[in-house]
Amino acid sequence: MLSKKNKEALFNPLSKDNPILVQILGICSSLAVTASLEPAIVMGISVICVLAFSNVIISFLRKTVPTNIRIIVQLVVVAALVIIVQQVLTAYQYDVSKKLSVFIGLIITNCILMGRLEAFAMHNSPWPSFLDGIGNGLGYTIILVIVAFFRELLGSGKIFGQPVIPQWCYDHGYMDNGLMILPPMALITLGCIIWVHRARNKDLQED
Amino acid sequence: MNKIEPAFRPGGKLSKLESVYDGMETFLFTPNATSRTGAHIHDGNDLKRTMITVVVALLPALLFGMYNIGCQHYLAIGEDVGHFTKFVYGLLAMLPVIVVSYAVGLGIEFIGAQIHHKEIQEGFLVTGILIPLIVPINTPLWMTAIATAFAVIFAKEIFGGTGMNIFNVALITRAFLFFAYPSHMSGDAPFVKLDSAFGMGAGTPVEAFTGATPLGQVATSVGEPTMTNIVNHPISLFDAITGFIPGSPGETSMIAILIGAAILLITGIASWRIMCSVFVGGLGMAALVHLPALQSTTYPASMLDPVMQLCLGGFAFGAVFMATDPVTGARTKVGQYIYGLLIGVFAILIRVYNSGYPEGMMLAILLMNAFAPLIDHCVVSSNIKRRARRAAAKVKEG
Numbered sequence: 001m002l003s004k005k006n007k008e009a010l011f012n013p014l015s016k017d018n019p020i021l022v023q024i025l026g027i028c029s030s031l032a033v034t035a036s037l038e039p040a041i042v043m044g045i046s047v048i049c050v051l052a053f054s055n056v057i058i059s060f061l062r063k064t065v066p067t068n069i070r071i072i073v074q075l076v077v078v079a080a081l082v083i084i085v086q087q088v089l090t091a092y093q094y095d096v097s098k099k100l101s102v103f104i105g106l107i108i109t110n111c112i113l114m115g116r117l118e119a120f121a122m123h124n125s126p127w128p129s130f131l132d133g134i135g136n137g138l139g140y141t142i143i144l145v146i147v148a149f150f151r152e153l154l155g156s157g158k159i160f161g162q163p164v165i166p167q168w169c170y171d172h173g174y175m176d177n178g179l180m181i182l183p184p185m186a187l188i189t190l191g192c193i194i195w196v197h198r199a200r201n202k203d204l205q206e207d
Numbered sequence: 208m209n210k211i212e213p214a215f216r217p218g219g220k221l222s223k224l225e226s227v228y229d230g231m232e233t234f235l236f237t238p239n240a241t242s243r244t245g246a247h248i249h250d251g252n253d254l255k256r257t258m259i260t261v262v263v264a265l266l267p268a269l270l271f272g273m274y275n276i277g278c279q280h281y282l283a284i285g286e287d288v289g290h291f292t293k294f295v296y297g298l299l300a301m302l303p304v305i306v307v308s309y310a311v312g313l314g315i316e317f318i319g320a321q322i323h324h325k326e327i328q329e330g331f332l333v334t335g336i337l338i339p340l341i342v343p344i345n346t347p348l349w350m351t352a353i354a355t356a357f358a359v360i361f362a363k364e365i366f367g368g369t370g371m372n373i374f375n376v377a378l379i380t381r382a383f384l385f386f387a388y389p390s391h392m393s394g395d396a397p398f399v400k401l402d403s404a405f406g407m408g409a410g411t412p413v414e415a416f417t418g419a420t421p422l423g424q425v426a427t428s429v430g431e432p433t434m435t436n437i438v439n440h441p442i443s444l445f446d447a448i449t450g451f452i453p454g455s456p457g458e459t460s461m462i463a464i465l466i467g468a469a470i471l472l473i474t475g476i477a478s479w480r481i482m483c484s485v486f487v488g489g490l491g492m493a494a495l496v497h498l499p500a501l502q503s504t505t506y507p508a509s510m511l512d513p514v515m516q517l518c519l520g521g522f523a524f525g526a527v528f529m530a531t532d533p534v535t536g537a538r539t540k541v542g543q544y545i546y547g548l549l550i551g552v553f554a555i556l557i558r559v560y561n562s563g564y565p566e567g568m569m570l571a572i573l574l575m576n577a578f579a580p581l582i583d584h585c586v587v588s589s590n591i592k593r594r595a596r597r598a599a600a601k602v603k604e605g
Binding site: 173175177178179180182188 | 347349350361383386387388389390391
């Protein structure tokens with residue numbers, strides 16, 4: 001079940017081959033949905049589901065799909081799964097789905113999805129593809145959560161919507177940093193994470 | 208200084224602080240590394256001398272800024288005191304900001320240089336004095352500290368330090384404050400210091416007190432814009448030129464800024480092409496929006512007289528000290544004209560048509576900072592093309 005290769009497919013994307021930090025994919029959505037933790041986590045879970053199942057489906061179809069229309073087939077599969085996720089969210093998590101607005105729909109255009117389908121699912125059997133989808137989705141989610149944690153903490157003084165900065169700080173003149181709520185700061189936060197990550201993994205540094 | 212030198216060279220017990228030592232030595236003495244033989248043309252101006260000249264050029268604005276802080280303060284609390292008291296109050300009010308700005312900025316630069324074992328570049332000498340001049344006097348010190356640290360790290364160090372930055376570091380500091388803590392950067396509160404400075408000049412504001420800057424008032428006014436000083440007397444062009452109006456410390460007085468401009472131009476440090484074209488661009492745009500057909504009460508700033516427009520807010524200060532920054536500005540001659548003109552045009556455009564940003568100069572300069580390399584590239588490549596055509600024509604003739 002978990003051979004060495006499968007383990008790599010599952011765990012490599014968490015850090016050494018992280019879709020955001022190393023492959024620099026899915027930046028757009030990670031800037032848009034990380035103003036607070038809750039939407040970031042819901043977004044992460046949605047991407048994990050879509051990525052894992054689309055990987056499996058494409059992997060099953062990989063021998064029957066003619067090469068010249070493979071992108072269209074992949075898109076149809078992803079779009080169908082995204083619509084399912086969207087409907088589930090509107091049914092059970094209406095507030096969050098309002099917050100995420102178009103970004104759930106835009107999972108279709110998330111580069112991580114097409115990247116994994118093309119690079120992995122088209123050449124591997126369903127079970128490794130499933131693990132690869134879970135791994136990459138998790139790698140994406142971890143980064144989303146880290147960025148959202150800092151942005152929500154510094155930007156609105158809250159974590160999961162709960163105020164965590166004590167009142168006496170505000171009384172002594174502390175203020176929430178409005179810039180953290182704006183997308184530019186998400187990019188800079190992400191840059192800092194990449195900075196720390198590269199500094200710790202010497203083999204990833206390029207000249 | 209020479210006696211303690213060996214301790215800092217590799218092998219010495221303080222060798223970890225070599226960069227710090229070098230920095231201090233060249234700051235205090237002329238560097239030893241001037242050529243002694245042969246036909247070298249050497250300008251005695253190294254980076255540090257250039258920087259110090261700019262600081263000297265900033266002094267009039269700084270001193271007037273301090274005096275004006277005192278003036279506004281005592282006007283607000285309705286006390287009549289001597290000029291010297293006003294100046295000392297302003298000095299005491301500004302001193303902490305200057306100290307914080309230098310301590311944070313130089314601290315980060317020293318640490319950065321030491322980590323990379325590079326020579327310390329004193330680029331922060333000017334930035335450190337610009338920051339207190341463009342940050343409203345009431346900004347809490349910790350905000351200034353965070354903004355300075357952010358600007359030095361993210362606008363300068365990650366691009367490779369002094370001389371490599373794309374954006375003006377002092378303006379990034381202000382932009383950070385502006386977007387992060389908007390309530391401390393515009394409106395009634397930030398520009399006039401009301402509480403006492405080190406126990407000096409305590410008092411309560413008089414009844415008619417309003418603290419908004421003239422441009423802030425224009426942006427929020429309905430119909431014909433009216434500008435008043437902090438105790439509700441109308442402001443004339445003369446006030447705007449002498450600078451007895453509320454605003455960031457360095458930006459209020461046209462006279463002080465023009466003295467600084469003269470110093471920069473005489474010593475040849477700032478580019479007169481940029482400076483002039485900013486004013487021309489700003490004046491042109493202000494005159495354009497002032498045309499009867501384009502004036503409207505929806506955009507109250509369009510009803511300002513063009514000359515008044517240039518004398519208010521940070522326009523002049525930005526044009527003289529920020530736009531001319533040789534690192535972030537355009538370098539080709541034609542490019543400098545284009546760069547300057549567009550700064551002036553955008554500053555007025557933002558002021559007039561976006562009431563959310565009553566002060567457009569900061570955003571205009573930062574925007575054009577981003578485009579300066581592109582402008583230079585276009586100028587250079589069009590030069591190359593023109594010469595290639597000329598050469599081709601010659602070949603044909605010959």
